[in-house]
Amino acid sequence: MNTIIYIYSDPIALARTKFANGTVYNPRKTVLAKRVASLYMKNQFKRKKPYSKPLKVEIEFVFKRTKSVKKEERAFKPVKPDIDNLAKLYLDSGNGILWTDDNIICELNLRKFMCAIDEKPHVKISIETL
Numbered sequence: 001m002n003t004i005i006y007i008y009s010d011p012i013a014l015a016r017t018k019f020a021n022g023t024v025y026n027p028r029k030t031v032l033a034k035r036v037a038s039l040y041m042k043n044q045f046k047r048k049k050p051y052s053k054p055l056k057v058e059i060e061f062v063f064k065r066t067k068s069v070k071k072e073e074r075a076f077k078p079v080k081p082d083i084d085n086l087a088k089l090y091l092d093s094g095n096g097i098l099w100t101d102d103n104i105i106c107e108l109n110l111r112k113f114m115c116a117i118d119e120k121p122h123v124k125i126s127i128e129t130l
Contacts, residue, residue, distance in 0.1 A: 061086050
């Protein structure tokens with residue numbers, strides 16, 4: 001079984017939890033990005049129940065093209081944000097929607113690019129059962 005989910009927004013990295021005045025909170029940008037990702041996942045996921053068996057997940061993060069990149073095709077993005085922080089936000093967002101918990105993901109492949117001229121920024125999540 002193979003499922004593909006597209007999230008049409010700028011990829012966002014999971015920000016660290018903040019501490020202020022004796023309270024703990026998540027940054028607003030992170031909370032909003034998780035909500036957006038969850039909504040896209042709920043709207044596109046056609047199964048009645050989330051996956052509960054071991055999974056292989058591939059995620060492509062496609063960012064806005066910077067002015068310094070002249071190529072027309074996709075180009076790798078070897079700068080911030082860190083790819084592991086990007087993955088964490090989308091893996092956590094899929095908990096209870098795409099998979100029961102992200103601990104069932106046994107294989108993970110990540111890539112980050114700057115988009116081609118005819119593309120818009122997005123995140124593509126491919127899920128395959130093992």
